[in-house]
Amino acid sequence: xxxxxxxxxxxxxxxxxxxxxxxTGAFGLESGMIDGxxxxxxxxxxEAEIFIGCAGGIDTTSTFTYKQEALPAGKFYLRVEVKxxxxxxxxxxxxxxxxxxxxxxxxxxxxxxxxxxxxxxxIDGGNLRNxxxxxxxxxxxxxxxxxxxxxxxxxxxxxxxxxELSGVDPHVTVDMVTxxxxxxxxxxxxxxxxxxxxxxxxxxxxxxxxDIEGLVETSTNLASVKMTEPGKIVVATSQRSSVESEKYxxxxxxxxxxxxxxxxxxxxxxxPGWKPNMHSRIKDIAVEAYQELYQQTPxxxxxHAGLECGLFxxxxxxxxxxxxxxxxxxxxxxxxxMHIPAVEKFWNxxxxxxxxxxxx
Numbered sequence: 001x002x003x004x005x006x007x008x009x010x011x012x013x014x015x016x017x018x019x020x021x022x023x024t025g026a027f028g029l030e031s032g033m034i035d036g037x038x039x040x041x042x043x044x045x046x047e048a049e050i051f052i053g054c055a056g057g058i059d060t061t062s063t064f065t066y067k068q069e070a071l072p073a074g075k076f077y078l079r080v081e082v083k084x085x086x087x088x089x090x091x092x093x094x095x096x097x098x099x100x101x102x103x104x105x106x107x108x109x110x111x112x113x114x115x116x117x118x119x120x121x122x123i124d125g126g127n128l129r130n131x132x133x134x135x136x137x138x139x140x141x142x143x144x145x146x147x148x149x150x151x152x153x154x155x156x157x158x159x160x161x162x163x164e165l166s167g168v169d170p171h172v173t174v175d176m177v178t179x180x181x182x183x184x185x186x187x188x189x190x191x192x193x194x195x196x197x198x199x200x201x202x203x204x205x206x207x208x209x210x211d212i213e214g215l216v217e218t219s220t221n222l223a224s225v226k227m228t229e230p231g232k233i234v235v236a237t238s239q240r241s242s243v244e245s246e247k248y249x250x251x252x253x254x255x256x257x258x259x260x261x262x263x264x265x266x267x268x269x270x271x272p273g274w275k276p277n278m279h280s281r282i283k284d285i286a287v288e289a290y291q292e293l294y295q296q297t298p299x300x301x302x303x304h305a306g307l308e309c310g311l312f313x314x315x316x317x318x319x320x321x322x323x324x325x326x327x328x329x330x331x332x333x334x335x336x337x338m339h340i341p342a343v344e345k346f347w348n349x350x351x352x353x354x355x356x357x358x359x360x
Contacts, residue, residue, distance in 0.1 A: 053302030058270030091305025126224035
């Protein structure tokens with residue numbers, strides 16, 4: 001039936017590109033490209049769950065400008081690494097309280113800078129704006145007579161971090177090894193401002209929803225720190241909220257923090273959230289179909305992650321939408337995987353929904 005309906009144009013398939021790098025395809029959708037009153041978004045990560053709302057988001061990028069300075073004579077160089085964190089999706093996993101490699105690295109470097117003469121030569125952490133960073137590293141210069149004290153402090157710090165995160169990130173490691181002599185160091189004033197800002201920057205859940213129990217309402221992710229070109233260090237953060245005004249509020253807080261540290265912040269265009277509609281007809285059809293197939297009522301939820309549905313709704317306000325999909329884990333990480341038995345259940349559910357819609 002689904003094939004026949006597609007042939008006669010009663011069912012349209014919409015494919016979008018670059019969702020994870022900025023929702024480029026969804027932004028390109030224009031009025032008049034599609035018609036219809038129902039939209040099934042095949043982009044959720046737990047079979048037996050139907051989503052009817054999501055958070056909106058906005059990225060904030062802060063750029064530090066620094067001078068490359070000559071290395072002082074007689075220094076000893078160390079590479080500090082935070083690794084083996086679980087990471088995860090900055091929306092769907094932010095409530096789990098997992099470690100953020102950028103935050104953990106900055107915390108140790110800030111402590112060292114209070115007690116020792118430390119020069120920052122290189123720093124790198126995280127990758128994607130929508131992933132909680134799993135790894136981060138820095139190369140520092142210290143006085144030879146202080147290197148053992150710094151190593152001892154790192155050992156104590158690593159033990160503290162392991163204890164703090166034992167319940168959520170049991171494999172976290174903080175290591176230090178001897179590094180080759182770098183080409184330059186970052187001027188101290190900027191280095192200290194950068195590390196202080198990273199240490200102070202908010203990360204994690206900012207507020208919980210007052211309307212839907214257990215739903216994260218607002219969050220921010222300190223996503224990445226990159227030396228993108230000579231003289232530039234770029235810090236990327238990602239803010240989310242199901243309340244549009246709060247989305248901008250946390251983005252502006254992040255902007256103020258990094259501006260006070262001497263960086264130049266800027267915001268992306270962002271994307272809107274999708275307000276839940278508890279009276280959705282397509283939601284009722286999907287629930288009925290799942291009950292018929294599996295004698296079970298699926299969970300009805302909103303998600304803190306961003307979905308393209310918010311943008312679809314902006315262009316097509318008449319659409320009645322749900323989002324669902326097979327079970328996925330480790331999304332946006334090297335551990336990403338799909339639960340194979342869930343695929344058949346999802347497919348059968350999709351086909352029956354289409355059959356019921358066609359018979360309306």
